[in-house]
Structures are given as structure tokens and as C-alpha cells.
Amino acid sequence: MHNRPKRHQSNTALSIALSYVIIGCIWILLSDQIMELLHLAGVIRIHSTKGIFYVLITAFILYFWVKRAKKDLTESEERYRILVEHSPEPIAVYCEGDIVFINPAGARVFGATEPQQLIGRAIDRLVSSDYLLASASQPGIPTEQIFHRIDGQAIDVEVTSVPIMYMDKPAMQLLCRDITERKRNERKLAENEQAVKSLVNHNPDAIFSLDLHAHLLNANPAFVRITGYQLSEIQQQSFCKIIIEPDKSPAKVIFEQSLQGESNSIEITILHKDGTYIDVNLKMVPIIIDGKVVGVYGIAKDITELNRTAELLLKSEKLSVVGQLAAGVAHEIRNPLTSLRGFVQLYRTKIDQAYYQIMLSELDRINDIVSEFLVIAKPQAVVFEMNDIRKMMDDVISLLETEAALRDVQIHAELAPDMPLLYCQQNQLKQVFINVLKNAIEAMADGGEIVIQMEASEQRVVIRIKDNGCGIAEDRLPTVGEPFYTTKEKGTGLGLMICNQIMDAHEGSLRIESRVGIGTTVELILPLHNHAAA
Numbered sequence: 001m002h003n004r005p006k007r008h009q010s011n012t013a014l015s016i017a018l019s020y021v022i023i024g025c026i027w028i029l030l031s032d033q034i035m036e037l038l039h040l041a042g043v044i045r046i047h048s049t050k051g052i053f054y055v056l057i058t059a060f061i062l063y064f065w066v067k068r069a070k071k072d073l074t075e076s077e078e079r080y081r082i083l084v085e086h087s088p089e090p091i092a093v094y095c096e097g098d099i100v101f102i103n104p105a106g107a108r109v110f111g112a113t114e115p116q117q118l119i120g121r122a123i124d125r126l127v128s129s130d131y132l133l134a135s136a137s138q139p140g141i142p143t144e145q146i147f148h149r150i151d152g153q154a155i156d157v158e159v160t161s162v163p164i165m166y167m168d169k170p171a172m173q174l175l176c177r178d179i180t181e182r183k184r185n186e187r188k189l190a191e192n193e194q195a196v197k198s199l200v201n202h203n204p205d206a207i208f209s210l211d212l213h214a215h216l217l218n219a220n221p222a223f224v225r226i227t228g229y230q231l232s233e234i235q236q237q238s239f240c241k242i243i244i245e246p247d248k249s250p251a252k253v254i255f256e257q258s259l260q261g262e263s264n265s266i267e268i269t270i271l272h273k274d275g276t277y278i279d280v281n282l283k284m285v286p287i288i289i290d291g292k293v294v295g296v297y298g299i300a301k302d303i304t305e306l307n308r309t310a311e312l313l314l315k316s317e318k319l320s321v322v323g324q325l326a327a328g329v330a331h332e333i334r335n336p337l338t339s340l341r342g343f344v345q346l347y348r349t350k351i352d353q354a355y356y357q358i359m360l361s362e363l364d365r366i367n368d369i370v371s372e373f374l375v376i377a378k379p380q381a382v383v384f385e386m387n388d389i390r391k392m393m394d395d396v397i398s399l400l401e402t403e404a405a406l407r408d409v410q411i412h413a414e415l416a417p418d419m420p421l422l423y424c425q426q427n428q429l430k431q432v433f434i435n436v437l438k439n440a441i442e443a444m445a446d447g448g449e450i451v452i453q454m455e456a457s458e459q460r461v462v463i464r465i466k467d468n469g470c471g472i473a474e475d476r477l478p479t480v481g482e483p484f485y486t487t488k489e490k491g492t493g494l495g496l497m498i499c500n501q502i503m504d505a506h507e508g509s510l511r512i513e514s515r516v517g518i519g520t521t522v523e524l525i526l527p528l529h530n531h532a533a534a
Contacts, residue, residue, distance in 0.1 A: 085103050090110075092174045093166055093174070094123040095172075096169065099118050099121050100166060100171065103115065109157075126148055128145065131145050139161045140161070142159065144157070145159055147176075156179045157177065201221060205300060208298045210239055210297075214239050214252075216239050217235070217236075218235075227272060229242070240252065242271055243271070251268055258296040259286065260293075261286050262286070265281060265284075266281075267279065278302060279302070279306075280301060280302055281300070281303050282299070283298070314498055384423055386422070388421060388422075389421075392426060392429060392433070393415065393433060393463075397452070400437050407444065409450060412449065413454075416454055420456055425505075429502070429506070432510075432524065439522075443470050448467060452465050460525055461525070463526075464521055464522070467519050477514060507527050509524075511525070
């Protein structure tokens with residue numbers, strides 16, 4: 001780690017050679033006298049000239065050999081010095097408790113601008129005493145330690161201690177690697193994992209993972225709460241086990257779509273462990289690792305209470321419609337009852353078949369009106385069937401004609417004669433027609449005209465209901481249909497909202513165009529081939 005001058009290297013080689021020559025010559029010159037003293041002169045004779053020549057030759061060879069060896073050693077030390085000083089990893093040497101060498105990389109890691117700032121500094125001011133004791137007894141083992149810079153800042157270091165000799169004294173070389181950034185990233189990763197785990201475990205929605213065969217792998221506590229099953233009871237079993245039979249096929253479809261990399265959602269019903277039915281909105285997303293789908297995440301939101309609330313709102317709107325229709329129905333019933341009363345009086349004195357038929361006709365009319373009234377008031381099972389939409393509209397018009405007449409409103413129906421049958425829920429669509437027509441009637445306080453147009457194409461049926469009432473301001477149109485938003489004094493603000501829901505259930509749409517003082521057009525679009533009940 002220190003340079004040695006070339007002159008010093010040459011002098012060393014020369015000194016070794018001269019020492020060899022002097023000792024060799026002295027030995028040759030004195031060898032004869034030693035032989036004579038030992039009485040060996042007659043046995044062994046050494047020629048002094050040849051001996052001195054031999055010593056000179058070997059001294060010359062020894063000189064160059066030593067010089068070459070010293071040069072190689074110097075070059076090796078120089079390469080080692082360059083390697084250490086230019087190493088990107090910190091390297092330090094301490095002897096007798098003080099730093100005696102540190103490379104520039106080490107100086108930077110410990111917060112110094114140059115190595116000389118750290119030379120002579122006590123090692124235990126930068127490195128913990130516990131590690132110094134441990135490394136002395138177990139050198140060569142890499143460990144992760146926390147060192148301190150000269151400004152007091154803590155840094156994470158991977159360090160290996162290697163015992164060496166320095167200036168003929170035992171010393172310890174520290175081979176370090178700054179892992180502060182890596183440890184910081186590891187801590188961030190651990191924090192992110194904890195945050196994600198907290199999000200999953202404390203999420204009110206059930207979150208679970210499935211393998212490629214839809215077998216349950218893991219789930220959060222909300223899954224246990226919503227399904228009633230402990231994880232151990234259903235783990236490694238098919239998730240479809242808890243889905244009711246009619247919903248298993250749609251659930252399998254979106255699972256297969258997730259395996260293809262798509263994300264989809266569906267409303268299904270699952271069977272709770274206690275036997276109750278739970279409505280959930282199930283969303284499935286693929287688990288993709290290294291570009292490959294390895295499983296599926298499921299997110300199930302309990303919408304049982306939400307559906308119950310929607311049903312209550314629907315019932316509330318029906319009751320509101322019933323109350324508003326009561327006056328018209330009472331008036332409509334009053335007229336046939338008057339006829340019946342008169343004919344009954346005549347019937348007492350004389351039986352006439354014609355009068356009898358009139359009585360039957362009026363009774364049938366009462367029955368029809370009351371039947372339509374009860375269709376709205378009584379909860380009906382949601383069953384999709386092929387229905388004649390013209391007849392449905394005629395029934396609604398008949399029901400509302402009396403109320404329209406009371407308000408001096410004329411209803412004109414322009415219905416195409418060749419309307420196809422529509423796959424729908426009859427009572428729900430009738431409720432949409434009633435709500436829209438009643439809104440149109442009530443929008444014309446001074447009377448007016450309602451035009452109902454109905455046409456069909458190969459793909460859809462379009463129904464337009466136009467009135468020439470007061471109209472709706474342009475800035476209010478976006479809020480029409482929102483829950484509890486109404487412009488009527490006694491309105492509930494639920495009618496159009498429920499209409500939108502019914503149209504969505506039929507995969508249709510409801511559009512409103514309106515101009516103040518001119519009137520409003522409501523367009524109902526229904527597909528001829530929908531899959532709402534599939």
C-alpha cells in the first residue's frame with residue numbers, strides 16, 4: 001500500500017551481491033589455512049583464483065536475480081495499491097485501534113472528502129465495538145452492520161474482516177460495501193407490503209385469491225364474515241361451492257375471462273354457511289407475474305342491503321303512483337256504478353237482456369280498471385316473457401285516459417301495426433310507461449297534447465312520448481333521474497330513477513330532450529334480443 005523508491009530497490013540488490021562476494025572471497029582466502037590447521041591440505045586442495053572467479057560470476061547472477069525479484073514484487077505491490085485505491089468498494093485497515101489506511105471510496109462512504117481526514121482516527125468512532133470484538137474472533141465472515149459517518153449519520157454496510165500484517169504489526173482489513181440504498185428499498189418494500197396487507201385485511205369487501213382451477217388459496221377476514229366459512233373450511237376447494245346453482249355458470253364465465261387477462265364483474269348470489277342468501281357484486285381480475293397469468297383475484301361486495309333498499313324504493317314509488325291514481329280510478333269507477341244503479345232499479349220491475357249485457361259490460365270494465373290498479377300495487381315476480389308491447393301501451397293509456405281528461409290533456413297514439421313481440425317483464429315496463437305519461441300529463445297544467453310514437457327495427461324498439469308542457473331547464477336536465485330530485489310539490493323524486501333502473505335491467509336506455517316553454521320528449525329504447533334474464 002506504500003511505494004518504495006527504485007534507488008532503494010537497486011541498492012538492496014547491490015548490497016546482497018557485495019555481501020556475497022566479500023564472504024565468498026574471505027572463505028576462499030582463508031580456506032587453505034583452515035585446511036592446513038585441520039591437516040586436510042593433502043586431501044582437499046582449492047585453487048583460489050578459480051574460486052574467486054566462481055564467486056564473482058554467481059554474485060553477478062545473484063545481483064540480477066534479486067533485482068528482478070524486487071522489481072516483480074514492487075510491480076505487484078503497485079498493482080495492489082492501484083486496485084485498492086480505485087476500488088469502488090470501501091477498504092480500510094486499522095492497527096492497534098487506529099485507522100492506518102483507507103481508500104477514497106471508504107473516505108466518501110464515511111463522509112470524508114479525502115482519506116487523510118480519517119488516518120489516525122480511532123476505528124471505534126466509526127464501527128461498533130461489538131463488531132470489532134466479534135470480527136477479531138471470527139474473521140472472514142460477511143455480516144451486515146450499522147456504521148457511523150464522521151457527521152454522525154448511520155449507514156448500512158456489509159463488511160468482511162480479514163487479518164493482515166501492517167508494518168510488521170498485526171492489523172485488520174475491512175472490506176466494506178455500502179448497502180444503505182438497498183436496505184432503504186427493502187424497508188420501503190416491507191412498508192408497502194404491510195400497507196397492502198392492511199388494505200386487504202381491513203377491507204370491508206371480501207378479497208380472495210384463486211388458482212388456475214378456481215380453488216381458493218387465501219382470503220381476508222371480510223370473506224369469513226360475508227360467507228360464514230372459516231378459511232380452513234373451504235381452502236383448496238372450488239369457489240363455486242358457495243355460489244347458488246343458477247349463478248355458477250356466469251361466475252365460471254368471468255373466471256375464464258380473467259384467465260385470459262380480462263377484468264369483469266357480475267352480480268351473483270352466494271349461500272351463507274347458515275343457509276341464508278347473500279347478494280354480492282363479484283369482480284375478478286387476473287394475477288399476472290412476469291407476463292403470465294398465475295391466478296385470479298376476486299373482490300366480492302355484499303350488496304344484499306343495497307338490493308333490499310332498492311326494492312323498498314321501488315315499492316315506495318309504486319305506492320306513490322297508486323295514491324296519485326286514486327282520484328282518477330275513483331272517478332272511473334263512479335261512472336259505471338251510476339249506470340249499474342239505474343239499471344238495477346229497472347231490473348227490479350222488468351228483466352231485459354240488453355240491460356243485463358250492459359250491466360255485465362260495466363262490471364267487466366270495473367274489473368279491468370281494478371286489475372290494472374292491482375298490477376301496480378301488488379309485488380310481482382320478475383319473469384321475462386315475450387309480450388305484445390302495443391297491448392301493454394294500450395292498457396296504460398286506458399288506465400290514464402280519465403286522469404288526462406280531468407286535466408284537459410289529449411293522448412294520441414301512433415303505434416306501428418307490425419310491432420314484434422318484446423322479451424321483457426311486462427309489469428315493470430308498464431310502470432315505466434305510467435311514470436313517463438303521468439309526468440307528461442302533470443307538466444301541462446293548462447291542458448295540452450301527448451303524442452306516443454312506437455316503431456321497430458331489426459335490432460330494437462323505439463318509443464317516443466312527446467308533450468307540449470312547460471319543459472325542463474337545460475341546467476336541470478343532468479339531475480333529472482337522480483334519487484329524490486323532483487320539481488313537483490308532492491313528488492318523491494324516485495320515479496325516473498326507478499325507470500332508469502328498469503331500463504338498465506332490460507339492457508335499454510331512457511333519453512330526455514326538453515326545451516322550456518316548448519315541451520319534452522322522452523325516448524325509450526329497448527333491444528329486441530336482450531339477455532337480461534339469461
